[in-house]
Amino acid sequence: xxxxxxxxxxxxxxxxxxxxxxxxxxxxxxxxxxxxxxxxxxxxxxxxxxxxxxxxxxxxxxxxxxxxxxxxxxxxxxxxxxxxxx
Amino acid sequence: xxxxxxxxxxxxxxxxxxxxxxxxxxxxxxxxxxxxxxxxxxxxxxxxxxxxxxxxxxxxxxxxxxxxxxxxxxxxxxxxxxxxxxxxxxxxxxxxxxxxxxxxxxxxxxxxxxxxxxxxxxxxxxxxxxxxxxxxxxxxxxxxxxxxxxxxxxxxxxxxxxxxxxxxxxxxxxxxxxxxxxxxxxxxxxxxxxxxxxxxxxxxxxxxxxxxxxxxxxxxxxxxxxxxxxxxxxxxxxxxxxxxxxxxxxxxxxxxxxxxxxxxxxxxxxxxxxxxxxxxxxxxxxxxxxxxxxxxxxxxxxxxxxxxxxxxxxxxxxxxxxxxxxxxxxxxxxxxxxxxxxxxxxxxxxxxxxxxxxxxxxxxxxxxxxxxxxxxxxxxxxxxxxxxxxxxxxxxxxxxxxxxxxxxxxxxxxxxxxxxxxxxxxxxxxxxxxxxxxxxxxxxxxxxxxxxxxxxxxxxxxxxxxxxxxxxxxxxxxxxxx
Numbered sequence: 001x002x003x004x005x006x007x008x009x010x011x012x013x014x015x016x017x018x019x020x021x022x023x024x025x026x027x028x029x030x031x032x033x034x035x036x037x038x039x040x041x042x043x044x045x046x047x048x049x050x051x052x053x054x055x056x057x058x059x060x061x062x063x064x065x066x067x068x069x070x071x072x073x074x075x076x077x078x079x080x081x082x083x084x085x086x
Numbered sequence: 087x088x089x090x091x092x093x094x095x096x097x098x099x100x101x102x103x104x105x106x107x108x109x110x111x112x113x114x115x116x117x118x119x120x121x122x123x124x125x126x127x128x129x130x131x132x133x134x135x136x137x138x139x140x141x142x143x144x145x146x147x148x149x150x151x152x153x154x155x156x157x158x159x160x161x162x163x164x165x166x167x168x169x170x171x172x173x174x175x176x177x178x179x180x181x182x183x184x185x186x187x188x189x190x191x192x193x194x195x196x197x198x199x200x201x202x203x204x205x206x207x208x209x210x211x212x213x214x215x216x217x218x219x220x221x222x223x224x225x226x227x228x229x230x231x232x233x234x235x236x237x238x239x240x241x242x243x244x245x246x247x248x249x250x251x252x253x254x255x256x257x258x259x260x261x262x263x264x265x266x267x268x269x270x271x272x273x274x275x276x277x278x279x280x281x282x283x284x285x286x287x288x289x290x291x292x293x294x295x296x297x298x299x300x301x302x303x304x305x306x307x308x309x310x311x312x313x314x315x316x317x318x319x320x321x322x323x324x325x326x327x328x329x330x331x332x333x334x335x336x337x338x339x340x341x342x343x344x345x346x347x348x349x350x351x352x353x354x355x356x357x358x359x360x361x362x363x364x365x366x367x368x369x370x371x372x373x374x375x376x377x378x379x380x381x382x383x384x385x386x387x388x389x390x391x392x393x394x395x396x397x398x399x400x401x402x403x404x405x406x407x408x409x410x411x412x413x414x415x416x417x418x419x420x421x422x423x424x425x426x427x428x429x430x431x432x433x434x435x436x437x438x439x440x441x442x443x444x445x446x447x448x449x450x451x452x453x454x455x456x457x458x459x460x461x462x463x464x465x466x467x468x469x470x471x472x473x474x475x476x477x478x479x480x481x482x483x484x485x486x487x488x489x490x491x492x493x494x495x496x497x498x499x500x501x502x503x504x505x506x507x508x509x510x511x512x513x514x515x516x517x518x519x520x521x522x523x524x525x526x527x528x529x530x531x532x533x534x535x536x537x538x539x540x541x542x543x544x545x546x547x548x549x550x551x552x553x554x555x556x557x558x559x560x561x562x563x564x565x566x567x568x
């Protein structure tokens with residue numbers, strides 16, 4: 001486990017990605033999730049709605065970009081940045 | 087220029103060596119660089135024992151390396167066989183065995199996934215590009231096979247569609263001319279290599295001496311990033327399945343982008359909803375809109391030039407008129423038949439299937455068409471997408487067209503349930519199931535109205551971006567699967 005110094009709790013997101021989206025495959029927080037073969041576009045949409053529900057925020061379309069969701073860590077950073085807006 | 091698919095690359099590498107051939111991940115590759123990389127791959131393959139006519143699989147996510155590999159295989163006299171980078175292992179194995187692949191060129195992730203498939207050697211693509219051995223040119227002719235594209239077909243067993251240098255080049259030249267491609271063009275490479283639209287992206291672009299803008303797999307999944315890329319790379323010619331454009335319209339934040347660089351917007355592979363095209367076209371008001379039609383067996387062979395002003399209030403777009411060099415015939419049952427130089431040589435290792443696919447020199451598309459009074463061809467549906475319900479013949483595509491004309495519907499698939507007697511509509515979008523069924527009842531005869539509308543977050547798609555109706559039916563009873 002890397003020390004990410006994130007404010008949000010990544011564990012529900014990690015569990016969802018590993019157990020639901022990747023059928024039990026383990027991923028590191030910095031692994032590239034979007035490279036082909038890992039998450040398809042359907043899974044990306046599921047990931048975004050999971051983030052919305054779990055962290056109680058609305059993700060506008062313009063935020064659904066590679067740099068915000070390319071890894072668990074990037075997603076956590078994005079959630080943190082949104083927390084700062086609130 | 088002569089009759090081989092890769093000769094244009096050599097030509098431009100000599101006459102305009104510094105011109106941009108490929109852009110990938112914000113990096114630029116000149117014609118000279120692409121040519122050198124293709125030579126390296128070719129030399130490596132020859133050193134590995136590849137002989138003229140040998141099949142070489144390419145199993146990798148799109149990049150500069152995959153384009154260099156395509157040309158490298160051809161230079162070595164080989165036949166390239168692109169394998170879906172997301173395909174499950176069993177399917178990869180079936181394809182590699184079916185056409186007796188000699189070597190696989192793979193990126194690191196795919197090479198690792200192929201570990202244990204010992205019947206065929208795997209060469210790391212990056213190492214092939216760095217090859218220093220030099221090989222003598224291989225004698226070739228335009229009737230040699232150039233590539234094999236595997237499609238599932240309606241039965242689910244993959245069939246290998248074989249194209250020669252001659253058929254591929256006939257298509258590349260026709261389509262380059264159709265789009266008026268010139269050296270200053272920046273052409274999107276959106277579809278994966280195993281999908282026939284990539285033949286335009288790569289070979290028409292290089293034929294014209296223009297620039298291929300490679301769109302990474304990541305960008306294809308992130309519409310807002312994709313629209314950023316189109317703007318940043320100043321793409322002038324766009325080519326994709328309609329779904330990719332629908333995603334850009336619904337999730338691409340297009341209001342914040344400037345897409346005015348687009349000169350040609352071409353789409354194929356599925357039926358385009360006029361509503362989606364109208365919304366897209368408002369962001370590219372100057373672009374010429376081309377609805378391209380054609381199965382992998384023929385390459386795209388009919389084109390409709392769509393007038394922006396014609397998009398209001400229509401529910402279906404024409405597929406237009408035969409392209410240059412194409413002769414068409416409509417059989418008595420409405421089936422579209424196509425003849426021309428750009429048609430496939432046949433299915434790999436399937437003589438009977440090949441024979442059955444043709445009527446004389448005409449390829450039987452399996453698509454049912456009608457002609458409008460102005461001569462424009464209209465697609466009615468697939469002969470295998472026609473079902474009989476309560477004695478009526480129903481075109482499932484027609485039902486889909488009507489349902490998707492309801493504002494707010496993003497995608498819709500109309501399928502028969504397992505009994506084959508009930509229509510169900512699966513869809514994504516904000517209208518409720520009862521609103522959708524109400525819309526259907528208002529516009530369709532009762533026997534064409536689905537029994538049930540099932541709302542989903544999104545619908546299953548194949549790796550080429552087409553609706554995956556088999557999976558939609560398969561998971562049809564599982565309401566939790568999205």
